[in-house]
Amino acid sequence: MALSWACLAILLYLVPFQNLLPISVTAVPGGFLAVNSSTSWTNSFSAPHSVKFDDGSFVTIILSRVSPDLYYGQYVCGCGFFYNRTYNRSLFANFILYYEEGNFKGSDYPEVVWSANPKNPVSLNATLQLTSEGGLVVEDGNGSRAWSTNISNKSVVGLNLTDDTCNLMLLDDKNATIWQSFDHPTDTLVLGQKLLRGQQLTSEGGMFSFSITSEGLFFYINSNPPDIYYYYYPYSNVKYNYSQFLNQSFATFEFDYPSPGIALGLSITAKYMKLRPDGHLKVYDGNWYEVDDFLNPDIGYCGYPGVCGNYGICTDEQCSCPLPINGTNYFHPINDRLPNLGCSLVTPLSCDANKNHILIELQNITYFPFREGLPDVHPDYQHVSLESCKQSCLKVCSCKAAIYNSSNRVGSCYLRSQIFSLMYADERDLREETYFKVYIKVQNVPLPPQQQKHWLGFILGSNLAFVLFLLIGFFVFKVWKKESADEVEEYYLDHVPGMPTRYSYDDLQAITENFSKELGEGGFGTVFEGTLIDGTKVAVKRLDGFGQIKKSFLAEVETIGSIHHFNLVRLIGFCAEKSHRLLVYEYMSNGSLDKWVFHKNPEMLLDWQHRKKIILDTAKGLTYLHEECRQKIVHLDIKPHNILLDENFNAKVSDFGMSKLVDRDQSQVVTTMRGTPGYMAPEWLSSIITEKVDVYSFGVVLLELLCGRINLDRSQPEEEMLLFDLFRKKIKEKQLSDLVDKNSGDMQLHGEDVVNMMMVANWCLQFDFTKRPSMSMVVKVLEGVVDVESF
Incomplete structure (x- = not known):
């Protein structure tokens, strides 16, 4: 009724x-x-x-x-x-x-x-x-x-x-x-709840996931690329449709094949099944007492990717770091009392010193994706020699390990950009047909030249003493001046409203494994991958340099320390300790937009729906900065490199190191020229800018995203080298469809819609900044509320 x-x-x-x-x-x-x-x-x-x-x-x-x-x-x-x-x-x-x-x-x-x-x-x-x-x-x-x-x-x-x-x-x-x-499970299945094909459970922090496909059940660690650490294949001709958590703690998987399903469970009543942040799938009764750990019987203590932390080796439920090689210790535990936290490199890898990168072999060690019984991992290279495999890893800075499979003389090479827990290989793993060689990249620090065996005489005499006195005095003055400036900055940081979490430098060293996982170069610094204690991935930006470092750091903290919007990369925390200035952001698994637009990788082409979403997300983020904050925030460096994408391709504006806070009663400000050539508005020549410089930069990004190429492309013929000029020419010729990204058939299919979107870019790229729309108006156009032709 x-x-x-x-x-x-x-x-x-x-x-x-x-x-x-x-x-x-x-x-x-x-x-x-x-x-x-x-x-x-x-x-x-x-x-x-x-x-x-x-x-x-x-x-x-x-x-x-x-x-x-x-x-x-x-x-x-x-x-x-x-x-x-x-x-x-x-x-x-x-x-x-x-x-x-x-x-x-x-x-x-x-x-x-x-x-x-x-x-x-x-x-x-x-x-x-x-x-x-x-x-x-x-x-x-x-x-x-x-x-x-x-x-x-x-x-x-x-x-x-x-x-x-x-x-x-x-x-x-x-x-x-x-x-x-x-219908929208997160990390838990409640009694009677189904997990449909195509859905997944994702652990808190996002490190692990469990999904069901027609081929079977798969447990992943969400690395890049994701690695399977447990799976179950059905019998022949069986196709799974869903998983359901039923009475008596049974997880039953129904499918098209006429069979009652597969049951995993206990003889006692259970009520909840949760994928934990450590990758365990655990079952609890009505009082939240643990009654089962589903995967343990099959993969054991050492089978979980994070059981001993990064670079840690699991042996008989004990964790340790790799042993010294030829008397040189390349690894040390992050915490001597907590060996399960993993290990870090004694000398962090440096791309600037990649000539000193070497690969060390870990004897009798294997890695969880290659454990017997797991599905085959697709190699990066096939039919290559061991030496070629090692050289391939040494040539790529992001490669942290090379794993070579010499089974059946195939010569398969696997390059890994991150290393989780390793495990001791037992006799079963060391059989010839399943044998893998594991090589880890380390920084080889060359020995300093032998100290010369002569003493300096007293040649300089009193003159040297006088020079040293001056240098010491100058140094003391600089230290005093720096400490005074640091005190001012400390006071300032402690009084910014809504400040995020403050970390010590030691905390961030542990989180990033001594800054060993470089994600790329950001504004004024290098960005490293890190993992918080709860398993949450983060991006840690370490500001480099001297003159601009403090200005950039304060700009980012002041700008986004107390604001939060879905389309702005969230600042989780910061570190201001002695000379160290670091910023901790949410981790964006799909990286920056530029790699999806400018790299002609057929596996990384964005379809029309994704591009529309990214454009709208970016416009919303800029609208918030310009119109919805207490102070107007002008970003000043909008470009694809500063637009990051999460796992669902939600776009978020990042990198506020150049941004400028503007009082609401100010219509324009005077500032020194800053930004990236190709994305800078014409009014920068006068140094008098408004938020419309961001609108112009957005127009350039929009044009690049629709055309699938960078604004300034020196590989093109001279007349087509600058996308903006080519765009103006095609407008006059009424041939804008020629510019639609030709690498994507989906974009060509929606050619008319893409051309209409190009007119939004044209609106934003006007020379006279007073004629450019506000970002809120751009959002209305993108959402179909108003029409470009009306303005």
Whole structure:
């Protein structure tokens, strides 16, 4: 029977907060929230319906399922905001809380079973809105949208949370489910929940994932490229459709082949299955006691990629670093007391000193992707000699290890850009047909020349002493001046509102394995990959140089230290310690836009839908900087290298080392010329700039993305060398379709839409900056709200 508004109004039950609900929601038993028009909740520590935890974390409960006959001392379902003090971030989530003596207990941390925005956490004062037209929408404290149920053409009349499975559901007027959290699993499967083909569980932090395809079940560590650490292939002709967590802790996998499925499980009842940040798939009962670790019987303690940290070697459940080679120790533990944290290079790899790179062989060692029984890993080179394999790794700075398979005289070469845990190879692994040679790249530090065996006489006498006195005095003055400047900077950093986490230099050395995983060169510095203690990948930028380093560092911290938008790369933390200046950002797995546009790799071509999304995302990020911050922020260096892409190709503006803060009452500012040739607006010649310089640079990026080439391409004929000039010529000739990226058939298929988008670029590239649109107007055009021809 359909649920009317009246019926829904008597089905709401929120305990123990019945008297504290907003006026638009009525509190009655049943577990439903009825939507009168629009209802919202704020993520706040002081909210009356919040539960505080001992470490300062808290949950803001929006809906909970506590039945009247609930006995004391039981775990129950709730949904709302969960603020994690350790990481200073909030998620809208379904969670399990401990309920006793009429209250939720703050001594036991909540167990999150589903979260809406794990990749886009929000800050304090974020809000959740429940509306009849849009369903659920999460907005950050600055008003930017972090997540929504993305419902269209459906009317929502109620929100339900089931008490047995913590399934959050949106209902229509016929009591039918419009949307449910069960359909969007994160890292947990609840009893009865399915994981469909094409979906995946992703561990907190994003390091590990579990997915099901028609070919079988696959567990990955999300490296670049991802590596399988466990899999299960079905029997012949079996095609999997989904995985479902059923009674008695069975994980049953149904498929097209007429068979009941495959059962993995225990003889006791279990309720939750979670992919942990360490790659374990664990099962828990209703009180969150662990009852099984599914993969352990098959892969053992040493089979998990992160069990001993990077470069760590696992032997009989013990972790150690690689042994010295010919008396030289190339590795040391990150923490002597915690060997499972892994090892780092004694001398970090340096691309500037790549002539001193050597490969050392680790005897009787293998690597998890090549463990017997796993699917074949595709080699980088086939039918090559061992020496050719090693030289291929030495020629590429990003290569950290070369693994050579001499089985059956095939000569397969695997180059790895990062190394997780290694493992001792037992006799089974050392058989000829499965034998791999493992070579790790290290920095070979040449011995200093022998000290000369003569003493300097007193030739310089008093003159030398006088010179030394002057040098010492000058040095002391410089140190005093630097310490004074550092004190000013320390005071400044401690008083910037909303500052992110502050790290010590030792912390960042450990996080980045002594800065051994270089991702590339950023503005004024080098960027390294790192991993936080919870498994979250980060990008750490170490600012290099002297004169510009402090200015760049302060610019980035001041600019994005207290702002957050989905289309801006998030600043997680920083380090300002002695001469060290480092910035810690969220990790963007698909790198910068330039490698997807300018490199003619057929496997890295973006289709039309992805390019449209990237263009719109970038425009939204710039709109926020120009119009929605307390102070206007002019980026000053918009180019594809500073537009980063996450795993879902969401585009985010990065690198604020050149940015300029502008008061709202200022229409323009005077500043020295800065930026990248080819992307700089004409008004830079006068040094009087506005936010319209970013609009111009955006127009250049837009044109490059649509045409699939860089603005200044010296490999082209002279008349086509500058894309901007060629663009103007094709406009006059009305032959813009000639410029559509010819490397992509999909782009050619949407040629008319691409040409229309080029007119947006033309609008942004006008010589007179007063005629260029604002970025908010560009967003409206891209979203189809207004038309370019109207302006």
